[in-house]
Amino acid sequence: MLEASNNNELPVIPAKRYFTIGEVSELCGVKPHVLRYWEQEFSQLKPVKRRGNRRYYQRHDVVLIREIRGLLYEQGFTIGGARQQLETDAKTSSTAENQTDQKQIVRELLKELEELRTFLN
Numbered sequence: 298m299l300e301a302s303n304n305n306e307l308p309v310i311p312a313k314r315y316f317t318i319g320e321v322s323e324l325c326g327v328k329p330h331v332l333r334y335w336e337q338e339f340s341q342l343k344p345v346k347r348r349g350n351r352r353y354y355q356r357h358d359v360v361l362i363r364e365i366r367g368l369l370y371e372q373g374f375t376i377g378g379a380r381q382q383l384e385t386d387a388k389t390s391s392t393a394e395n396q397t398d399q400k401q402i403v404r405e406l407l408k409e410l411e412e413l414r415t416f417l418n
Contacts, residue, residue: 307363315345315353325362335365338376341383 308324318329325332332352336342342361344352354362361383368379 310356310359313356315355316359318344318352318354321354321359321362324359325366327362327366332362335362339365339380339383341387 307326310324316324318332321327321332322329327335336344339361342358342365344354344358346352364383365379368374368382369376374382
């Protein structure tokens with residue numbers, strides 16, 4: 298997704314299940330206090346919290362943080378604008394998935410109708 302485009306200067310995300318806030322900070326080029334602030338501002342960003350309220354981020358969280366970073370620091374969005382852009386992107390991808398599902402259903406119905414027609418003839 299965004300890993301290969303506007304975040305070329307950032308390190309590759311290692312193949313791990315969970316990342317600490319320090320690791321995510323280094324991987325995304327953002328200080329830990331900024332990550333904690335973004336959790337409050339972006340509802341999509343929800344790291345797992347364990348004992349002692351320690352945060353553990355998953356790979357999709359790291360990718361999302363890189364996307365937020367790109368919107369804010371590289372494309373010049375405000376927090377509100379970045380939030381809106383992320384919501385728009387989510388709606389667009391969900392609409393595309395729905396259209397694909399609808400097309401599949403139509404194909405299946407056409408196939409069934411063709412089989413019914415051949416059966417009746």
